[in-house]
Amino acid sequence: MALSDKEKQIPAWRAQLAQTWQTLRYKIHPVQPAARPGMGAIPHADGTIFRVWAPNAEAVYVTGSFNNWHPSQIRLAPEHNGYWSVNVPEAQVGDEYKFVLKRGRQKLLRTDPYAKDVRPPFQNGVVRNGSVLGLETAVSPKTTPFQPPALEQLIIYELHVGTFGEADGSPPYNFDAVIAKLPYLRLLGINAIELMPVKAFPGELSWGYNPAHPFAISQVYGGPAKFKRLIQAAHAEGIAVIVDVVYNHFGPQGLSLWQFDGWQQHGLGGIYFYNDWRSKTPWADTRPDYGRPEVRRYIRDNVRMWLDEYQIDGLRWDATSYIRNAHGHDGDPGANIPEGWALMQGINAEMQHHNPRHIRIAEDLQANEWLTEPIDQGGAGFNSQWDSQFVHPIRQAIITPRDKDRDMLAVRDALLFRYGADAFSRVIYTESHDEVANGKARVVHEVAVADGSDALAAKRSALGAALVFTAPGVPMIFQGQEFLEDGWFDDKRPLDWHKAAHNAGLIALYRHLISLRRNLGGKTGGLSGQSINVFHVNNDAKLIAFHRWQHGGPGDDVIVVANFANRTVKNYKIGLPHGGQWPVRFNSDLKAYHPSFTSHHVPAVTAVPGEYDQLAFHATLSLGPYSVIILSQG
Secondary structure (H helix, E strand, C coil): CCCCHHHHCHHHHHHHHHHHHHHHHHHHCCCCHHHCCCCEEEEECCEEEEEEECCCCCEEEEEEHHHCCCCCCCECEECCCCEEEEEECCCCCCCEEEEEEEECCEEEEECCCCCCCEECCCCEEECCCCCCCCCCCCCCCCCCCCCCCCHHHCCEEEECHHHHCCCCCCCCCCHHHHHHHHHHHHHHCCCEEEECCCEECCCCCCCCCCCCEEEEECCCCCHHHHHHHHHHHHHHCCCEEEEEECCCCCCCCCCCCCCCCCCCCCCCCCCCECCCHHHCCCCCCCCECCCCHHHHHHHHHHHHHHHHHCCCCEEEECCCHHHHECCCCCCCHHHECHHHHHHHHHHHHHHHHHCCCCEEEECCCCCCHHHHCCHHHCCCCCCEEECHHHHHHHHHHHHCCCHHHCCHHHHHHHHHCCECCECCCEEECCCCCCCCCCCCCCHHHHHHHHHCCHHHHHHHHHHHHHHHHHCCCEEEEECCHHHCCCCCCCCCCCCCCHHHHHCHHHHHHHHHHHHHHCCCCCCCHHHHCCEEEEEEEECCCCEEEEEEECCCCCCCCEEEEEECCCCCEEEEEEEECCCEEECEEEECCCCCCCCCCCCCCCCCEEEEEEEECCEEEEEEEEECCCCEEEEECC
8 A cells, every 4th residue: 555645754754853852952951151161072971062163153063973973963052252062961082073064055064173182084073081171261280290390400302203213114103102212311311302293283294383183182193192191201200391382373284273164354264364464374374363362262272281181391382483473583573463472471471370390482583582581571481492593603613514614703602692681591402303304404414415524423413512512501402313313304214223322422422411411410510500701712723612600619610612623632721710620521522422533632621820811710721623621620
């Protein structure tokens, strides 16, 4: 017997009735204002709250594994100022989800901007334990007893998780491979690691400076749980963790934030981005709109996630010049972005208030002292910044092929330069991820190519390292620098750890320098002091000498003498601040450090009365080619 048309429609009625009931169910139970704990997916005892900012959407839904990915079953209730929220009892930790936004004819499937875990290939968000705190809640104090070293004691080791590990196969490596190397770093004397960005990025390989999901930890590296394990393991070894963050642009690839709720102007990025000339950066038209309160909160909440949930010890902000100026330099004040400056001030003030030991580093490279000036005086409030005034002249002096072309006056100026009153408001280095890529290479590679000598490369690399660890500033080295890694940085090329065994002597040289820099022997306190006097500069002989001290006296005063020429110096006269014996604490020319070194013996120096170099005492000394000696009274 055939069914009537009315009877044929009964199953459709039932399906529509079920859908209507599900929709009403979530409308009946909207999230109350007092129960709004934050943004994204926040699990709790009675399900999961989903909350998103989409001011131009006409309707917002959440879909996921908890409702068989039905696109319009669970509708979010509108709040004020373009926020939407709903509580979903069925959604639990581990569920995958996305938002569906409707605007006119547009139906947009979007990854949660606050997703703290994102799973390929569809970039679904994952509900995870631990929520981003409420928008009006201050940064909570650290609950761990670990505190990062004081700035004057800090020794930074920059590394890229994907290429750092010593593991089978090829990159990318993960957080576990870094954990395995923490004892090695501790023995080297490192007390802080700086991780190139670990936020989720498109694909398997990346430097990390193209964040697609700023709140998600890269699953390529192991995801949130393994990242927490790395931080705990580092703290157990006495090593602080600094994370690179990228707030000058987002993406550009795989960027769900782009035109998030369908609105845009001039074909640009929509609500999270500037939609005028300020959108343009060297990487994409994706500069965040620092003028929007919701975008400022988004970045602030991201900082709070690193500090509160992951308990990291500091942040290094990438390319801050492009946060404060559309063109990334101080030459065009008309392109300044005042709200970008205010964003940095606000976040740094909050970090400093809740833990003054938090490490706050800017990569600005414009020699602008206001980055590290106090906020109440108009500064941005970073406590240190990467120093272009050190790396470029020192690196040039090291890699220049001919001795006669080395500029010792430029070396002097690099040693003396500082931002404001604090000598440690600058991070000094000869290698970083930028300095060993993008057309540049490792120091040993640059020297070997220019001079055709691996022996000279080792010598001059050690010369540069000695200046990094004895000049005023926070010293930093880049992964593998201590065992003469060559070539240039590439996210497809892992570190060659065989060089660590082959160049164990150079690792010992770094270990000795770091020990002196940290005054672990109690005889070189001046290397962590504020004061420097470059009292001897010989641009003809290519030799320079300087005095470091904090309070002065035995165990504090340190003398550093550097020979930038390929010849042995004998019976060379320099001034000294005090009389008596000055034992040699370090001689970079020892054959124990490298078989090509000459092992020129430098006996203890005895200072006698008689003014020289505008100092009350003087002495004669000797040192090997391209080498550094460190003297101090015990």
